[in-house]
Amino acid sequence: MDLNELKTRRISLISMMPNNSIAILSSANKNYRTRDVENPYRQNSDFLYLTGISEPNLICVIFKEENIPNIILFRNNTSAHEKVWEGERSDNKQVKELYGFTQVHNYDDYEDRILSFVSGQDSLFIESGVNSELDDFIKKQTKNSSQNNRRNYSFPKNIIALHSITQKLRLIKSEYEIKMIKDAAKVSIKAHKLAMKKSKPGMYEYELDAEIKYIFNKNNMHMAYMSIVGGGKNACTLHYVKNNCKLKDNDLVLIDAAAENQGYASDITRTFPVNGKFNEEQSLIYDVVLKAQEKAIKFIKPGVTWNEVHKETVNEISRGLIELNLIKDSFENVIKKELYKDFFMHKTGHWLGLDVHDVGEYENVCFQPGMVITVEPGIYIDSANKNVSEKWRGIGVRIEDDVLITNKGNEVITLDLAKKRNEVESLCNK
16 A cells, blocks of 8 residues: 555644543454454454455554654564464565554553553553454553552543544545546446356356456456345345356346455445346346436536435335326325335435445535545335236346546546446346
8 A cells, every 4th residue: 555645644634633642453363264264354344444454353542643643563573483383574664664663562562561652641542352362451541540640641531433543534535535436336246247247047146156256366356245146136135145046037137346455445336137138027126226327427416415315215106106007196195105115125325435334424424526436226016016917027237336526526447347238238148
Protein backbone atom coordinates (compact mmCIF):
# COMPACT_ATOMS: atom_id res chain seq x y z
CA MET A 1 0.00 0.00 0.00
CA ASP A 2 1.19 3.50 -0.81
CA LEU A 3 2.81 5.12 2.24
CA ASN A 4 1.36 8.56 1.45
CA GLU A 5 -2.10 7.01 1.47
CA LEU A 6 -1.48 5.59 4.95
CA LYS A 7 -0.09 8.90 6.24
CA THR A 8 -3.16 10.75 4.99
CA ARG A 9 -5.48 8.32 6.78
CA ARG A 10 -3.55 8.60 10.04
CA ILE A 11 -3.56 12.40 9.91
CA SER A 12 -7.31 12.33 9.28
CA LEU A 13 -7.76 10.03 12.28
CA ILE A 14 -5.85 12.17 14.77
CA SER A 15 -7.57 15.32 13.48
CA MET A 16 -10.86 13.80 14.65
CA MET A 17 -9.49 12.65 18.01
CA PRO A 18 -9.72 15.10 20.93
CA ASN A 19 -6.58 16.35 22.63
CA ASN A 20 -4.98 13.96 25.12
CA SER A 21 -6.41 10.86 23.48
CA ILE A 22 -4.94 7.62 22.20
CA ALA A 23 -6.16 4.83 19.91
CA ILE A 24 -5.29 1.16 20.32
CA LEU A 25 -6.27 -1.39 17.70
CA SER A 26 -5.49 -5.02 17.07
CA SER A 27 -5.06 -7.26 14.05
CA ALA A 28 -7.46 -10.11 13.39
CA ASN A 29 -6.55 -13.52 14.75
CA LYS A 30 -5.89 -16.53 12.58
CA ASN A 31 -9.07 -18.38 11.75
CA TYR A 32 -9.04 -22.17 11.77
CA ARG A 33 -11.10 -24.42 9.54
CA THR A 34 -10.30 -27.55 11.54
CA ARG A 35 -7.80 -27.96 14.37
CA ASP A 36 -4.50 -26.68 12.91
CA VAL A 37 -5.80 -26.14 9.36
CA GLU A 38 -6.22 -22.41 8.72
CA ASN A 39 -8.74 -20.55 6.60
CA PRO A 40 -7.24 -17.86 4.35
CA TYR A 41 -6.24 -14.95 6.56
CA ARG A 42 -8.37 -11.80 6.43
CA GLN A 43 -7.17 -8.72 8.29
CA ASN A 44 -9.46 -6.66 10.52
CA SER A 45 -10.64 -3.89 8.18
CA ASP A 46 -9.90 -0.91 10.45
CA PHE A 47 -6.44 -2.30 11.19
CA LEU A 48 -5.75 -2.75 7.48
CA TYR A 49 -7.08 0.75 6.77
CA LEU A 50 -4.69 2.42 9.23
CA THR A 51 -1.60 0.19 9.02
CA GLY A 52 -1.64 -1.49 5.61
CA ILE A 53 -0.39 -4.76 7.10
CA SER A 54 -2.15 -8.09 6.61
CA GLU A 55 -0.66 -10.19 9.42
CA PRO A 56 -1.98 -11.64 12.70
CA ASN A 57 -0.52 -10.95 16.17
CA LEU A 58 -0.14 -7.19 15.87
CA ILE A 59 -1.19 -4.27 18.05
CA CYS A 60 -1.02 -0.66 16.92
CA VAL A 61 -1.09 2.46 19.10
CA ILE A 62 -1.82 5.88 17.60
CA PHE A 63 -1.76 9.27 19.28
CA LYS A 64 -0.71 12.76 18.30
CA GLU A 65 2.29 14.83 19.23
CA GLU A 66 2.05 18.41 17.98
CA ASN A 67 -0.63 17.27 15.51
CA ILE A 68 1.67 14.66 13.97
CA PRO A 69 0.65 10.99 14.22
CA ASN A 70 2.81 8.95 16.56
CA ILE A 71 2.13 5.42 15.37
CA ILE A 72 3.65 2.49 17.23
CA LEU A 73 3.47 -1.17 16.21
CA PHE A 74 3.91 -4.22 18.42
CA ARG A 75 5.10 -7.17 16.36
CA ASN A 76 7.48 -10.08 16.82
CA ASN A 77 10.11 -10.97 14.25
CA THR A 78 9.86 -14.40 12.62
CA SER A 79 10.65 -17.18 15.05
CA ALA A 80 12.77 -20.19 14.14
CA HIS A 81 9.64 -22.36 14.23
CA GLU A 82 7.78 -19.98 11.89
CA LYS A 83 10.68 -19.91 9.44
CA VAL A 84 10.40 -23.67 9.05
CA TRP A 85 6.60 -23.93 8.84
CA GLU A 86 5.46 -20.60 7.38
CA GLY A 87 8.52 -18.92 5.91
CA GLU A 88 10.32 -15.74 6.89
CA ARG A 89 8.48 -12.43 7.08
CA SER A 90 9.98 -8.95 6.74
CA ASP A 91 11.80 -7.98 9.92
CA ASN A 92 10.62 -5.19 12.19
CA LYS A 93 13.11 -2.68 10.81
CA GLN A 94 11.84 -3.24 7.27
CA VAL A 95 8.21 -3.04 8.41
CA LYS A 96 8.89 0.26 10.20
CA GLU A 97 10.24 1.86 7.03
CA LEU A 98 7.76 0.27 4.63
CA TYR A 99 4.63 1.28 6.56
CA GLY A 100 5.85 4.48 8.20
CA PHE A 101 5.74 3.56 11.88
CA THR A 102 7.36 5.81 14.46
CA GLN A 103 8.47 2.82 16.51
CA VAL A 104 8.21 -0.97 16.30
CA HIS A 105 8.45 -2.99 19.53
CA ASN A 106 8.21 -6.69 20.32
CA TYR A 107 4.62 -7.84 20.74
CA ASP A 108 5.50 -9.51 24.04
CA ASP A 109 6.28 -6.10 25.54
CA TYR A 110 2.99 -4.39 24.70
CA GLU A 111 1.43 -4.35 28.19
CA ASP A 112 4.13 -2.35 29.98
CA ARG A 113 4.76 -0.06 27.03
CA ILE A 114 1.06 0.68 26.49
CA LEU A 115 0.77 1.68 30.14
CA SER A 116 3.52 4.23 29.61
CA PHE A 117 1.92 5.53 26.40
CA VAL A 118 -1.55 6.02 27.91
CA SER A 119 -0.26 7.76 31.04
CA GLY A 120 -1.78 11.24 31.16
CA GLN A 121 -4.23 10.62 28.32
CA ASP A 122 -7.88 11.51 28.92
CA SER A 123 -9.54 9.27 26.31
CA LEU A 124 -8.90 5.83 24.85
CA PHE A 125 -10.31 4.77 21.47
CA ILE A 126 -10.47 1.00 21.05
CA GLU A 127 -12.22 -1.77 19.12
CA SER A 128 -13.56 -4.43 21.47
CA GLY A 129 -14.07 -8.00 20.37
CA VAL A 130 -11.07 -8.27 18.04
CA ASN A 131 -8.37 -9.37 20.51
CA SER A 132 -9.74 -10.89 23.73
CA GLU A 133 -6.32 -10.75 25.41
CA LEU A 134 -6.05 -7.01 24.75
CA ASP A 135 -9.68 -6.48 25.83
CA ASP A 136 -8.99 -8.23 29.15
CA PHE A 137 -5.86 -6.15 29.70
CA ILE A 138 -7.76 -2.88 29.14
CA LYS A 139 -10.62 -3.97 31.42
CA LYS A 140 -8.14 -4.91 34.13
CA GLN A 141 -6.38 -1.55 33.93
CA THR A 142 -9.67 0.33 33.98
CA LYS A 143 -10.85 -1.52 37.10
CA ASN A 144 -7.53 -1.34 38.89
CA SER A 145 -6.59 2.26 38.21
CA SER A 146 -5.36 2.58 41.79
CA GLN A 147 -2.59 0.07 41.01
CA ASN A 148 -1.62 2.13 38.01
CA ASN A 149 -1.42 5.23 40.18
CA ARG A 150 0.95 3.39 42.51
CA ARG A 151 3.16 2.86 39.46
CA ASN A 152 2.73 6.51 38.41
CA TYR A 153 0.35 5.57 35.60
CA SER A 154 -2.94 7.31 34.96
CA PHE A 155 -5.18 5.13 32.78
CA PRO A 156 -7.77 6.98 30.63
CA LYS A 157 -11.25 7.02 32.17
CA ASN A 158 -13.07 7.81 28.92
CA ILE A 159 -13.28 4.67 26.72
CA ILE A 160 -14.67 5.30 23.21
CA ALA A 161 -15.36 2.96 20.28
CA LEU A 162 -12.78 3.59 17.56
CA HIS A 163 -15.35 2.93 14.83
CA SER A 164 -17.10 6.17 15.84
CA ILE A 165 -14.28 7.80 13.85
CA THR A 166 -13.17 5.18 11.35
CA GLN A 167 -16.64 4.56 9.92
CA LYS A 168 -16.79 8.26 8.99
CA LEU A 169 -13.31 8.21 7.46
CA ARG A 170 -13.99 5.05 5.47
CA LEU A 171 -17.21 6.36 3.94
CA ILE A 172 -15.34 8.66 1.54
CA LYS A 173 -12.97 6.68 -0.67
CA SER A 174 -9.63 8.04 -1.88
CA GLU A 175 -8.44 7.68 -5.47
CA TYR A 176 -6.37 4.68 -4.35
CA GLU A 177 -9.39 2.98 -2.79
CA ILE A 178 -11.57 3.65 -5.82
CA LYS A 179 -8.93 2.08 -8.05
CA MET A 180 -8.80 -1.02 -5.81
CA ILE A 181 -12.59 -1.40 -6.02
CA LYS A 182 -12.62 -0.83 -9.78
CA ASP A 183 -9.89 -3.43 -10.32
CA ALA A 184 -11.86 -5.91 -8.21
CA ALA A 185 -14.97 -5.14 -10.26
CA LYS A 186 -13.13 -5.80 -13.54
CA VAL A 187 -12.21 -9.29 -12.37
CA SER A 188 -15.74 -9.90 -11.09
CA ILE A 189 -17.14 -8.91 -14.49
CA LYS A 190 -14.85 -11.44 -16.19
CA ALA A 191 -16.11 -14.12 -13.82
CA HIS A 192 -19.77 -13.34 -14.45
CA LYS A 193 -19.25 -13.31 -18.20
CA LEU A 194 -17.60 -16.72 -18.08
CA ALA A 195 -20.43 -18.12 -15.96
CA MET A 196 -23.02 -16.86 -18.44
CA LYS A 197 -21.16 -18.45 -21.34
CA LYS A 198 -20.67 -21.78 -19.54
CA SER A 199 -24.22 -22.16 -18.24
CA LYS A 200 -26.37 -24.96 -19.64
CA PRO A 201 -29.12 -27.29 -18.38
CA GLY A 202 -27.81 -30.28 -16.44
CA MET A 203 -24.87 -28.46 -14.88
CA TYR A 204 -24.71 -28.06 -11.13
CA GLU A 205 -24.68 -24.71 -9.37
CA TYR A 206 -21.26 -25.52 -7.90
CA GLU A 207 -19.84 -25.89 -11.41
CA LEU A 208 -20.66 -22.26 -12.20
CA ASP A 209 -19.31 -21.33 -8.77
CA ALA A 210 -16.06 -23.09 -9.72
CA GLU A 211 -15.78 -21.09 -12.97
CA ILE A 212 -16.16 -17.88 -10.98
CA LYS A 213 -13.55 -18.87 -8.39
CA TYR A 214 -11.18 -19.86 -11.20
CA ILE A 215 -11.22 -16.30 -12.52
CA PHE A 216 -10.69 -14.86 -9.03
CA ASN A 217 -7.74 -17.16 -8.37
CA LYS A 218 -6.24 -16.59 -11.80
CA ASN A 219 -6.19 -12.84 -11.06
CA ASN A 220 -4.72 -13.28 -7.56
CA MET A 221 -7.91 -12.16 -5.81
CA HIS A 222 -10.12 -13.68 -3.13
CA MET A 223 -13.90 -13.97 -2.84
CA ALA A 224 -15.37 -10.84 -1.28
CA TYR A 225 -18.05 -13.12 0.22
CA MET A 226 -19.51 -16.61 -0.21
CA SER A 227 -20.83 -16.81 -3.77
CA ILE A 228 -24.57 -17.25 -4.31
CA VAL A 229 -25.44 -19.43 -7.32
CA GLY A 230 -29.15 -20.07 -7.11
CA GLY A 231 -30.96 -21.87 -9.88
CA GLY A 232 -34.76 -21.78 -10.15
CA LYS A 233 -36.52 -21.39 -6.79
CA ASN A 234 -33.14 -21.20 -4.99
CA ALA A 235 -32.83 -17.64 -6.32
CA CYS A 236 -35.65 -16.69 -3.93
CA THR A 237 -33.47 -17.49 -0.91
CA LEU A 238 -31.58 -14.24 -0.41
CA HIS A 239 -28.38 -15.71 1.06
CA TYR A 240 -28.44 -19.11 -0.61
CA VAL A 241 -24.89 -20.52 -0.54
CA LYS A 242 -25.34 -24.30 -0.74
CA ASN A 243 -24.83 -24.16 -4.52
CA ASN A 244 -25.42 -27.90 -4.85
CA CYS A 245 -28.50 -28.27 -7.08
CA LYS A 246 -28.77 -29.17 -10.74
CA LEU A 247 -29.59 -26.33 -13.15
CA LYS A 248 -32.77 -27.03 -15.04
CA ASP A 249 -33.91 -26.11 -18.54
CA ASN A 250 -36.25 -23.08 -18.59
CA ASP A 251 -35.06 -21.91 -15.15
CA LEU A 252 -33.21 -18.74 -14.27
CA VAL A 253 -29.98 -18.74 -12.28
CA LEU A 254 -29.10 -15.87 -9.97
CA ILE A 255 -25.38 -15.33 -9.33
CA ASP A 256 -24.27 -12.92 -6.61
CA ALA A 257 -20.47 -13.16 -6.57
CA ALA A 258 -17.53 -10.78 -6.57
CA ALA A 259 -13.80 -10.49 -6.03
CA GLU A 260 -11.87 -8.80 -3.24
CA ASN A 261 -8.71 -6.90 -4.19
CA GLN A 262 -6.18 -6.29 -1.39
CA GLY A 263 -9.06 -6.05 1.06
CA TYR A 264 -11.39 -4.02 -1.16
CA ALA A 265 -14.63 -5.64 -2.25
CA SER A 266 -16.76 -5.47 -5.35
CA ASP A 267 -20.33 -6.79 -5.36
CA ILE A 268 -22.26 -7.90 -8.47
CA THR A 269 -25.47 -9.82 -9.09
CA ARG A 270 -26.80 -10.95 -12.44
CA THR A 271 -29.76 -13.21 -13.23
CA PHE A 272 -29.89 -15.06 -16.53
CA PRO A 273 -31.60 -18.04 -18.19
CA VAL A 274 -29.86 -21.37 -17.75
CA ASN A 275 -30.57 -22.25 -21.40
CA GLY A 276 -29.80 -18.77 -22.76
CA LYS A 277 -33.39 -17.66 -23.42
CA PHE A 278 -35.84 -15.87 -21.09
CA ASN A 279 -39.40 -17.13 -21.21
CA GLU A 280 -42.36 -14.72 -21.12
CA GLU A 281 -42.89 -14.64 -17.35
CA GLN A 282 -39.18 -14.39 -16.63
CA SER A 283 -38.88 -11.53 -19.13
CA LEU A 284 -41.70 -9.56 -17.52
CA ILE A 285 -40.26 -9.90 -14.01
CA TYR A 286 -36.75 -9.17 -15.21
CA ASP A 287 -37.81 -5.98 -16.99
CA VAL A 288 -39.54 -4.65 -13.86
CA VAL A 289 -36.38 -5.18 -11.80
CA LEU A 290 -34.13 -3.68 -14.45
CA LYS A 291 -36.34 -0.62 -14.86
CA ALA A 292 -36.35 -0.08 -11.09
CA GLN A 293 -32.57 -0.39 -10.93
CA GLU A 294 -31.94 1.96 -13.85
CA LYS A 295 -34.34 4.53 -12.42
CA ALA A 296 -32.67 4.34 -9.00
CA ILE A 297 -29.19 4.75 -10.48
CA LYS A 298 -30.30 7.75 -12.54
CA PHE A 299 -31.64 9.33 -9.34
CA ILE A 300 -28.37 8.97 -7.40
CA LYS A 301 -26.22 12.08 -6.95
CA PRO A 302 -24.64 14.14 -4.15
CA GLY A 303 -27.23 15.33 -1.63
CA VAL A 304 -29.57 12.36 -2.13
CA THR A 305 -30.22 10.00 0.81
CA TRP A 306 -30.57 6.21 1.04
CA ASN A 307 -34.23 6.57 2.02
CA GLU A 308 -34.94 8.57 -1.13
CA VAL A 309 -33.23 5.98 -3.34
CA HIS A 310 -35.10 3.14 -1.66
CA LYS A 311 -38.41 4.97 -2.01
CA GLU A 312 -37.78 5.47 -5.73
CA THR A 313 -36.98 1.77 -6.10
CA VAL A 314 -39.97 0.59 -4.07
CA ASN A 315 -42.33 2.77 -6.09
CA GLU A 316 -41.10 1.30 -9.37
CA ILE A 317 -41.16 -2.30 -8.13
CA SER A 318 -44.67 -1.78 -6.73
CA ARG A 319 -46.00 -0.38 -10.01
CA GLY A 320 -44.56 -3.34 -11.86
CA LEU A 321 -46.08 -5.87 -9.46
CA ILE A 322 -49.49 -4.23 -9.82
CA GLU A 323 -49.27 -4.11 -13.63
CA LEU A 324 -48.45 -7.84 -13.70
CA ASN A 325 -51.40 -8.50 -11.37
CA LEU A 326 -49.11 -10.08 -8.81
CA ILE A 327 -50.54 -7.66 -6.26
CA LYS A 328 -54.24 -6.88 -6.60
CA ASP A 329 -54.52 -3.55 -4.84
CA SER A 330 -54.05 0.18 -5.44
CA PHE A 331 -50.60 1.72 -5.58
CA GLU A 332 -51.39 3.79 -2.48
CA ASN A 333 -52.31 0.70 -0.46
CA VAL A 334 -49.32 -1.29 -1.70
CA ILE A 335 -47.01 1.45 -0.41
CA LYS A 336 -48.93 2.20 2.79
CA LYS A 337 -49.35 -1.45 3.80
CA GLU A 338 -45.91 -2.42 2.44
CA LEU A 339 -47.48 -5.20 0.40
CA TYR A 340 -44.47 -5.13 -1.93
CA LYS A 341 -42.40 -6.73 0.86
CA ASP A 342 -43.84 -10.12 -0.04
CA PHE A 343 -41.74 -9.83 -3.21
CA PHE A 344 -39.03 -7.23 -2.41
CA MET A 345 -38.04 -7.55 1.23
CA HIS A 346 -34.56 -6.03 1.41
CA LYS A 347 -33.09 -2.57 1.01
CA THR A 348 -31.97 -1.20 -2.34
CA GLY A 349 -28.26 -1.23 -1.54
CA HIS A 350 -25.42 -0.74 0.91
CA TRP A 351 -22.01 0.90 1.33
CA LEU A 352 -19.09 -0.84 -0.36
CA GLY A 353 -15.40 -0.75 0.55
CA LEU A 354 -13.06 -2.78 2.76
CA ASP A 355 -16.14 -4.72 3.87
CA VAL A 356 -18.63 -5.83 1.26
CA HIS A 357 -21.30 -4.39 3.56
CA ASP A 358 -19.08 -1.51 4.50
CA VAL A 359 -19.24 0.60 7.65
CA GLY A 360 -21.22 3.81 7.88
CA GLU A 361 -24.56 5.18 9.04
CA TYR A 362 -27.56 5.02 6.69
CA GLU A 363 -30.11 7.32 8.30
CA ASN A 364 -29.87 11.04 7.52
CA VAL A 365 -26.65 10.61 5.51
CA CYS A 366 -26.49 12.48 2.21
CA PHE A 367 -24.42 11.03 -0.62
CA GLN A 368 -21.10 12.76 -1.21
CA PRO A 369 -18.50 12.38 -3.98
CA GLY A 370 -16.19 9.47 -3.16
CA MET A 371 -18.84 7.26 -1.60
CA VAL A 372 -19.30 3.83 -3.20
CA ILE A 373 -22.60 1.97 -2.99
CA THR A 374 -24.46 -0.98 -4.46
CA VAL A 375 -27.86 -0.75 -6.17
CA GLU A 376 -29.61 -4.12 -6.10
CA PRO A 377 -33.39 -4.31 -6.40
CA GLY A 378 -35.04 -7.68 -6.79
CA ILE A 379 -38.29 -9.57 -7.06
CA TYR A 380 -38.60 -12.99 -5.44
CA ILE A 381 -41.74 -15.11 -5.91
CA ASP A 382 -41.76 -17.98 -3.46
CA SER A 383 -42.55 -21.33 -5.00
CA ALA A 384 -45.12 -21.89 -2.23
CA ASN A 385 -46.91 -18.57 -2.83
CA LYS A 386 -50.53 -19.59 -3.45
CA ASN A 387 -51.62 -15.98 -3.97
CA VAL A 388 -50.13 -15.86 -7.46
CA SER A 389 -50.63 -17.94 -10.58
CA GLU A 390 -48.42 -21.02 -10.76
CA LYS A 391 -46.60 -19.67 -13.82
CA TRP A 392 -44.88 -17.03 -11.64
CA ARG A 393 -43.84 -19.23 -8.74
CA GLY A 394 -40.15 -19.87 -8.15
CA ILE A 395 -38.95 -16.91 -10.22
CA GLY A 396 -36.24 -14.88 -8.48
CA VAL A 397 -34.46 -11.92 -10.09
CA ARG A 398 -31.89 -9.52 -8.66
CA ILE A 399 -29.68 -7.11 -10.59
CA GLU A 400 -26.80 -5.44 -8.72
CA ASP A 401 -24.19 -2.91 -9.75
CA ASP A 402 -21.51 -0.92 -7.93
CA VAL A 403 -21.90 2.85 -8.12
CA LEU A 404 -19.43 5.64 -7.31
CA ILE A 405 -20.88 9.00 -6.28
CA THR A 406 -19.20 11.78 -8.29
CA ASN A 407 -19.36 15.58 -8.37
CA LYS A 408 -21.59 15.43 -11.45
CA GLY A 409 -23.79 12.54 -10.31
CA ASN A 410 -22.54 8.96 -10.36
CA GLU A 411 -20.43 6.43 -12.23
CA VAL A 412 -21.54 2.81 -12.58
CA ILE A 413 -18.33 0.90 -11.92
CA THR A 414 -19.76 -2.38 -13.23
CA LEU A 415 -21.30 -0.93 -16.39
CA ASP A 416 -19.38 -3.30 -18.68
CA LEU A 417 -21.38 -6.33 -17.59
CA ALA A 418 -24.48 -6.99 -19.68
CA LYS A 419 -27.87 -6.57 -18.00
CA LYS A 420 -30.38 -5.72 -20.73
CA ARG A 421 -32.22 -8.90 -21.69
CA ASN A 422 -31.03 -9.06 -25.29
CA GLU A 423 -27.43 -8.44 -24.19
CA VAL A 424 -27.64 -11.12 -21.50
CA GLU A 425 -29.07 -13.65 -23.94
CA SER A 426 -26.41 -12.81 -26.49
CA LEU A 427 -23.65 -13.36 -23.90
CA CYS A 428 -25.21 -16.63 -22.72
CA ASN A 429 -25.25 -17.97 -26.28
CA LYS A 430 -21.63 -17.16 -27.18
